[in-house]
Amino acid sequence: MDNDFLLDPAMIQEFLTESEELLQRMDQDMVTLELTPNDAELLNRIFRALHTIKGTSGFLKFEPVVRLSHRAEDVLNALRRGEVQLSKRMIDALLAARDHLGRMLRDIRAGGLQQYSIDGLLAELEAVQKPAAMAQALDDTSAASGSPTIAQITSAPASQASPAPDSGAAAAAVPGNQKVGSTDSSDATMRVNVRKLDDLINLIGELVLERNRLAQLSRDCSTGRLAMEELDSVLSQSAARLSFITEELQTAGLKTRMVPIDAVFRKFPRLVRDLAHNLQKEVELEVRGQETEIDKTMVELIGDPLVHLVRNSLDHGIEPPDARAKAGKPRQGTIRLEARQEGDQIIILVADDGAGINPDRVLRKALEKGLVTPDRAPQLTSREIFDFIFLPGFSTAERVNDLSGRGVGMDVVRSNLKRMNGTIQLESVPGKGTTVKLRLPLTLAILPVLLVQVSDEAYALPLRAVLKTSRIRTNEVHQMEGNEVLRLHGETLPLLRLRKMFAVGSGDGEIGDQKVVILLVGEKRVALVVDRLIGQESTVIKSLGENLRHCSSVAGATIGGDGRVRLVLDPAGLLAAVEGQAREEVVQ
Numbered sequence: 001m002d003n004d005f006l007l008d009p010a011m012i013q014e015f016l017t018e019s020e021e022l023l024q025r026m027d028q029d030m031v032t033l034e035l036t037p038n039d040a041e042l043l044n045r046i047f048r049a050l051h052t053i054k055g056t057s058g059f060l061k062f063e064p065v066v067r068l069s070h071r072a073e074d075v076l077n078a079l080r081r082g083e084v085q086l087s088k089r090m091i092d093a094l095l096a097a098r099d100h101l102g103r104m105l106r107d108i109r110a111g112g113l114q115q116y117s118i119d120g121l122l123a124e125l126e127a128v129q130k131p132a133a134m135a136q137a138l139d140d141t142s143a144a145s146g147s148p149t150i151a152q153i154t155s156a157p158a159s160q161a162s163p164a165p166d167s168g169a170a171a172a173a174v175p176g177n178q179k180v181g182s183t184d185s186s187d188a189t190m191r192v193n194v195r196k197l198d199d200l201i202n203l204i205g206e207l208v209l210e211r212n213r214l215a216q217l218s219r220d221c222s223t224g225r226l227a228m229e230e231l232d233s234v235l236s237q238s239a240a241r242l243s244f245i246t247e248e249l250q251t252a253g254l255k256t257r258m259v260p261i262d263a264v265f266r267k268f269p270r271l272v273r274d275l276a277h278n279l280q281k282e283v284e285l286e287v288r289g290q291e292t293e294i295d296k297t298m299v300e301l302i303g304d305p306l307v308h309l310v311r312n313s314l315d316h317g318i319e320p321p322d323a324r325a326k327a328g329k330p331r332q333g334t335i336r337l338e339a340r341q342e343g344d345q346i347i348i349l350v351a352d353d354g355a356g357i358n359p360d361r362v363l364r365k366a367l368e369k370g371l372v373t374p375d376r377a378p379q380l381t382s383r384e385i386f387d388f389i390f391l392p393g394f395s396t397a398e399r400v401n402d403l404s405g406r407g408v409g410m411d412v413v414r415s416n417l418k419r420m421n422g423t424i425q426l427e428s429v430p431g432k433g434t435t436v437k438l439r440l441p442l443t444l445a446i447l448p449v450l451l452v453q454v455s456d457e458a459y460a461l462p463l464r465a466v467l468k469t470s471r472i473r474t475n476e477v478h479q480m481e482g483n484e485v486l487r488l489h490g491e492t493l494p495l496l497r498l499r500k501m502f503a504v505g506s507g508d509g510e511i512g513d514q515k516v517v518i519l520l521v522g523e524k525r526v527a528l529v530v531d532r533l534i535g536q537e538s539t540v541i542k543s544l545g546e547n548l549r550h551c552s553s554v555a556g557a558t559i560g561g562d563g564r565v566r567l568v569l570d571p572a573g574l575l576a577a578v579e580g581q582a583r584e585e586v587v588q
Helices: 009-035 040-059 063-080 088-110 119-128 132-145 150-154 194-223 228-256 268-279 296-317 321-326 359-368 382-390 410-419 571-587
Strands: 258-260 283-288 293-295 333-342 345-352 423-429 433-441 447-454 457-462 466-472 477-480 483-488 491-497 514-521 524-530 532-539 554-559 565-569
Touching (some): 009 040, 009 088, 040 063, 088 119, 258 296, 293 296, 296 333, 296 345, 296 410, 382 410, 382 423, 447 524, 466 483, 483 514, 514 532, 514 571, 524 571, 565 571
Parallel strands (some): 283 333, 457 565
Antiparallel strands (some): 333 345, 345 433, 477 483, 514 524
């Protein structure tokens, strides 16, 4: 690099942000191009992306980026002119170039380009842009010499692939280990629609005006211009106005953090394509609802759980083509990735039309592990049986490979969702397929809660999990298998007393009528006995310290208007506590 050339940090930052966004889109576009090789507009879009990266990197004197993007651009030019036909080897080479460009951009962001040797990748890109006969001859030469092609490197196992900076080859990332949760760019920046910023600035202006009004009221009171009998009315109006502006400002502020979930979804076509080749399966990925907006912090957290679920669908769900044909199915399997908003929640579905999960097989494994007794086993529903899958160390896989079979994964998925105050639900029909439904809050910044009181302590329950509140009598509480249950409107619900669980107050607090909060966790319900219902409010949740993170029934804490700390309870953790007590009784 020319040391006399002064690099503008702001210009480099803009180059990195734009280039990384282009590379993210390129992943999906090149996989789509492989399926629709005659799509001229798609081909031109990929070409323009590489041309943009090449041009700006040339201006900034990032010569290795220029060389690699220029050679990949030549391949696309040969395709545009009709000189060559699109092949899997060509796509593999272009994807390898895309991956290496991504590594180069990360190097630049970290402080400078490392000394990669990209001669092997450049030679492969040159080879695939030649006529088919010559490319085939080069292929045969590589095979005879024992030298791996880029296509072979791309599909190699983890132990043979992701090279050191001086390795002399530029292999693509190992498909099974791709990181999808975050973008290539730094998480410190994001693009925001100008209209969202305009709304935010307008509301800030309204807030300033209201502040000025309150300041004037303070001066009027101190000088005696405002009579005391007028003060109550004026302050009430100002408080109502301030409350309205604050709520609108809160909403507008949260909108600036919202980004399309396509930021996560757009990388899955590449992941599915590479894994399907690796597993020798034919799979089509359907993506729906990618325009659904989600909090940026959720984008960073949801990626890894989705990767595991999609990999499970590919490895365990979708059958090999011959097996599907024997079962009367199309040789090509389908995985559906879908997002939609329902109220203040985001629903994400990962569904496949594969072999499904056999509940009998899961139940046998649960019996082997002592998770349920033979007497209790016949009474379990399919949904209760599938819940065993989310326990640590539980696996029904008969073989262990680089993708799965070690009994870790689904428990981690549920744990990660819990960190986001989300839930997971699995449904499966043997021979038909499996659907996993994730429920996530719209944002992690502000949490609407229902405040309840037990003795002198106040607790917060996430409002999205509150199904209803009710008043019950003591004679509606019964014992079942050593645990309390509530029979309400013909339904039997597990009962949990917060007073007993957190050992607060004195006395039993159970005389006369009692108040309960019915929580909905997935498709399950649990009834909480409380002393008093305080009301609803929106609050900011804070994470717990290291010493309290083991408490599964508590999601975090918040500070009330009186300055006291309130625990925010985790509905899924409360339900797990009830089910854990019941399971312990059953095993004993």
